[in-house]
Amino acid sequence: MNAAPHAPAGWDCHAHLFGPYDRFPLAPERSYTPPEAVAPQYLALLAHLGLGHGVLVHPSAYGEDHALLLHALAAHDNLRGVVVVQPGSRLALSGLHGKGVRGARFSHRSGAGANFAGSASFDDLRALAPALADAGLHAELWTDIQALPGIAAELKALPVPVVIDHMGGFDVEAGIDALGFRVLLELLASGRTWVKLCAYRNLLNAPDWQAGRAFQQKMVETNPERLVWGSDWPHLRVAPAPDTAALLAMFKDWAGDDEVVRQVLEANPAVLYH
Numbered sequence: 362m363n364a365a366p367h368a369p370a371g372w373d374c375h376a377h378l379f380g381p382y383d384r385f386p387l388a389p390e391r392s393y394t395p396p397e398a399v400a401p402q403y404l405a406l407l408a409h410l411g412l413g414h415g416v417l418v419h420p421s422a423y424g425e426d427h428a429l430l431l432h433a434l435a436a437h438d439n440l441r442g443v444v445v446v447q448p449g450s451r452l453a454l455s456g457l458h459g460k461g462v463r464g465a466r467f468s469h470r471s472g473a474g475a476n477f478a479g480s481a482s483f484d485d486l487r488a489l490a491p492a493l494a495d496a497g498l499h500a501e502l503w504t505d506i507q508a509l510p511g512i513a514a515e516l517k518a519l520p521v522p523v524v525i526d527h528m529g530g531f532d533v534e535a536g537i538d539a540l541g542f543r544v545l546l547e548l549l550a551s552g553r554t555w556v557k558l559c560a561y562r563n564l565l566n567a568p569d570w571q572a573g574r575a576f577q578q579k580m581v582e583t584n585p586e587r588l589v590w591g592s593d594w595p596h597l598r599v600a601p602a603p604d605t606a607a608l609l610a611m612f613k614d615w616a617g618d619d620e621v622v623r624q625v626l627e628a629n630p631a632v633l634y635h
Contacts, residue, residue: 368439369413372630375526375557375591376403377420378429385432388424392477395422398595400433406594407439410609412626416591416634418443418466418501421479427452434461441634443501447485454489454496463634464499464524465489471507483512486519494520499555499633505530506541513544517551524555524633527593528580531563533572537579546583555633556580558612558625559591561603570611577615585621589630 379387380397387394407415417440419430427444434442443464446452454465469483486500493500499522504512506529516523529545536542548554558580560573567573580588590612596602616622 369407369411370631371410371412371626372414372416372589372634373407373410373412373592373594374416374589374630374634375418375559376415376594377418377597378403378433379420379422379595380429385423385426385429387422388426388479390424391422391479393422393598395420395595395597400437403594404437406592406605410592410606414439414441414630414634416441416443416463416630419445420597421445421477424479425450425452431460445479445481446489447481448488454492454498456496458497462498464501465493466501466503466526468503469508469512470503470505470530487515490519490521499524501526503527506532506535506539506545509541509548510544513548516548516554522553522555522633523548524557524589526557526591527559527562528556528573528576531560531573531576533564533567533576537575542576542579546579549580549584549587552584552587555587555589555629557591558588559593559608560611561608562593562599565599573611574615577612578617581616581621585624586629588625589633590625 378398378400379395380399417430417433419427430442434440442462443466444462445466467486468480501524503526531542532539549556558577564570564573592605594605613622
């Protein structure tokens with residue numbers, strides 16, 4: 362008898378679920394109203410991509426209601442989660458690790474209106490960092506290279522690892538020598554900061570998405586052991602939405618090395634989200 366094939370080992374480390382809305386309605390106060398993007402669709406996407414695991418990030422449009430995220434984690438042991446909490450939130454951090462949660466997300470982005478209603482701030486991260494450490498959770502941070510230099514010293518001093526979303530919001534026009542991008546590389550080199558390779562949101566105004574190649578390659582050169590890949594499905598507020606399989610193929614092409622691909626898609630997330 363032939364042995365059953367092993368499930369794929371790869372990870373998509375950034376995705377969101379929405380709905381079905383008759384069971385999991387959005388928060389009344391929110392910055393956006395997305396179309397439904399339900400668990401069966403996401404699981405089918407993982408299979409299409411040849412990946413076995415996914416990380417669901419709680420969207421700000423659900424406010425403090427984590428029912429959908431926790432339901433999905435309970436139903437699918439190949440999924441992990443990232444919550445959004447503030448001091449005084451009704452969701453207690455203790456016990457979340459046992460439910461599949463591995464981190465809490467905070468936003469610290471430059472520009473007026475950059476941080477959505479329902480998001481948690483960098484001040485919230487400062488206040489909650491000891492409790493995150495006690496709960497065995499990391500901090501996830503949505504930021505950009507304009508905001509990053511002002512908080513880098515504090516990030517280094519936090520008692521928890523930090524995972525930076527969307528490749529730190531790099532600026533194509535500023536290039537790889539921009540101060541903020543150099544700060545990001547310094548954090549990455551430290552070994553306590555992780556970066557999600559998810560380039561496309563930083564390339565929406567670029568005439569050629571290949572402009573992102575140099576930024577990914579610089580990160581790989583700096584510390585390939587602290588990089589993971591995220592699809593950012595279902596690609597909120599981007600029209601037309603990109604082809605997720607093409608985004609994965611773009612990452613692999615830019616990686617240029619099968620061992621780097623294996624490390625980023627398999628080995629690294631297995632450590633971060635174990």
